Amino acid sequence: MDTIELLKEKEFLGNDFLLWLWFRSSTNQGDILDIELSLSKKIILKADDQKLFGTISCSGSGFKEARHALADGYKITSAGITITLDDEEVYSFTLDSMCLDISGLKCPRVVMDDDDDPDGLFYEKIGLISKVRDKVEHLFSSFIELRLSEDWGGEFEVLTAWVRAGKDL
């Protein structure tokens, strides 16, 4: 199996991770591993079933349309996310399910005098980018550990009830 086939076959790990993040953040469990997280901007869902069609893009007002689509069996392929680290550093970006690529990343502003230390800006920015990427991977690791643990049964029940409740919104 080549990398592209493997990526497609196992994309559900990324889909389910984004679903879990959304579930946690919207049931006031957004404070995951000391990271304040919320879904913002836009969520994109894709049909993963022959009975369903196309792509749904949804933003604002509690993502009601996206919740309906989720309950109908659509998969989340990308989500706009805002995370706050160390109480004050706010990062916003879009996370995709296939490779956990980050796009449109906005980091806290770096105020620095280039004349004093031309490399300072580079190290500061790389530090911020690496930090947010590491946090995403840390969250993903926590999700995988939970999925493989005995606690997953309880989490799964609450999560699926939350997904079903999207039909009644």
Added chain:
Amino acid sequence: MGLIKGSCSITKFKVKEGEKPDESLAEYLESIARLGFTDIVENSDIASSHGWVNLMNNFSTDFSDNEFFKPPYVCLSLRRDTRSVPNKTLAQQCYDAEELIKKENDLEFLAKKHKKEIRDTIFNKLIRQAIPVSSYYDMTWDTENGTVLFTGTSPKISDMFSFLFKETFNLSLLPVYPYSMACDLSGEELIANIWPIDSLGGDL
């Protein structure tokens, strides 16, 4: 949008396990300079060109001051210039040329082969006149832990980058994606037993 200014996009790679950088800075400098960006030759019919440029100054391909090495990072930008001919412009000029030939030779139709020759000639003429469009993608390679961050997210650009990286540093890059991360964390055997959430409990 790059690593240093404004917002950016990030794809992560890892240097393939077992492969370690074993060349000196001077040897890297030679490889980077050799594969540095070169302009598309004016009046040629070459459609694209790509290569390394300085990350801190994208207009420069001078790497002699070792600015590409900020310990422990090797940092460079991939510049890609492309020239293209708008489809409508090509179609219009082909149409005009075909009509002229038909009129001059009193023909009702042109053979498919002849039409293709006209199209190729016009395309080659127009591509020489087209102004290249430049795109820049930044990368940092942490030489201590083998992590590579790259600001291109399309598969085509990622492939081009991986190939250029291999050619420059003689190291293979592996993309980091959920399945590979999960396997690194818990082992392939355990991860193989994870099924999509909706297939566990029937209809959600």
